[in-house]
Amino acid sequence: MTIRMNRRAALGLGTVATAGTVFGAAVPAAADPGRVAPAAGAGAGGNPRRIAARIGAAYRRESGRAGGNWQAYVSLAGPAGGDPLEAVSESADRRIEAYSVNKIAVAVAVLDKVDRGLLTLDQQVEVTAGIIVPGGDGMFSLDGAYPSLVTLGHVLANLLTVSDDTAVRLCGLVCPAAELNQILVAKGFPNTQVQPVANPNRFFLGTSTPRETHDLLRALVGGALLSPASTEVVLRMLRSPVAFTDGIRRDMSSAERARIATKAGWFADARHEAGVIFDAAGAPLVTYALFADGQAGADDFGATHPAVQARARLGRRFLTLTAGLGGAGTAHRAHLHRPSNGG
Incomplete structure (x- = not known):
């Protein structure tokens, strides 16, 4: 904890404004162009605004139960394809160390160079x-x-x-650190930055804010960050069966897990996770950035850590609350997983 606070102080971290140029902007079709799911709430399931409020209540209950410090931003697809509904906003603009959650941003920068023909x-x-x-x-x-x-x-x-x-x-x-940061700034994410070191080809994973991580994910699934092919690369990996399963996806079936693209990050006493829950048709439904630190069990990097347990309960609750709702925007179908016995 002391190390992280010292690094924050050295970097001048604090509450800062986040980029608003990507979130809510018109975006091109992504990995499955033309296949757009029904608007949120179409057909069945309940009132999206009421459900967003219940998501917020569930977050407050579980974060309070886990204790420690939480910084978070969660949204639900809006009714009739409108703007997303804010469900959780707690210290959402605080710039903090994102740890491995920022590996999504690293991948975005590398794939941006792929899209430009440089890699x-x-x-x-x-x-x-x-x-x-x-x-x-x-x-x-x-x-x-x-x-x-x-x-x-x-x-x-x-x-x-x-x-x-x-x-x-x-x-x-x-993709050296300086170039990586420039790519992210150009895409509208000045707070999602890696921390350079003396070797230009190495870096610490750096910082973000809950809102900016959330907005990066929204822009990714909306097709605003990468080509359709590169967008599909990221989502296929984050939704794969081998992706992180101790948190949001823990208490779910394999089919339910396939609806969720998620990335966790952990170091010292921090336990973070961010991702997107898609509806049954593959349209984005819930986008979450859950950053937590200061809980008991700093040496526990498993599923028994209080913050990880809280996220597991939240994941199950999110699915229950949104059952019957449709997402909004371009759909991204899950890839069929075929278990193999070798041969």
């Missing part, structure tokens, strides 16, 4: 022994057979699913 997903990057994060999360630190070559697509898959720490450094080889 390709099948190009290879070298994994050397010196680039491995010792003891870090993910698979690269478990390999032990270096040097090796992997594709950039393989790097992104590990970055966004098992949240591989070495994958961050591999992304830095093709």
Whole structure:
């Protein structure tokens, strides 16, 4: 906790204005053009404004039960395809360390370069022994057979699913910190920034605000950040069965989990998660950015941590409250998961 506060002070972090240029803007079709789900509330399910209020009540109950500090922003698709309804706003403009939630932003910057023809997903990057994060999360630190070559697509898959720490450094080889931050500023996210270090190809994962993380996700699913193909890359990974399952998706069936694109971040006493819940047709329904720190169990990075347990209960509650509601905007169909027994 002390380390994080010192770094915040060094960076001059505090309550700041967030970018409003992306959220709510007209956006092009994304991964499944032309397939637009019904407006929220169409057909069945209840009053969206009342449901947004109940989502807020559930958040207050669970965050209070977990204790500690919470910074959050949650919205529900608005009625008749209108603006999203604010369900939760708590310290939503506070700039804080986002930890691995910012791996979404890293992936967006890398894929922006792919969209501009500067990189390709099948190009290879070298994994050397010196680039491995010792003891870090993910698979690269478990390999032990270096040097090796992997594709950039393989790097992104590990970055966004098992949240591989070495994958961050591999992304830095093709998108240095200064360039990455410039890309994010140009897209309207001045607070979602990585923290450069002496080596220009390495960085700490940096900062964001709950509102800006929420808006980045909204812009992503709306097709405002990346090409349809690159948008699909990110969402396919964040909705995959191997993506984070201890929080929002924990108490759900495999079919329910496939409706949710999510990314968690954890370090020291912080336990964050942000993502999008889609309706049954694949249209965005609930967008959430839940940042928490200061709870008991700073050494517990599992599903028993109070903030992670709170998010698991919230995920189940979000699905229950929104059953029968339709999302709004371009639909993104889940990819069919076929379990394999080898062969």
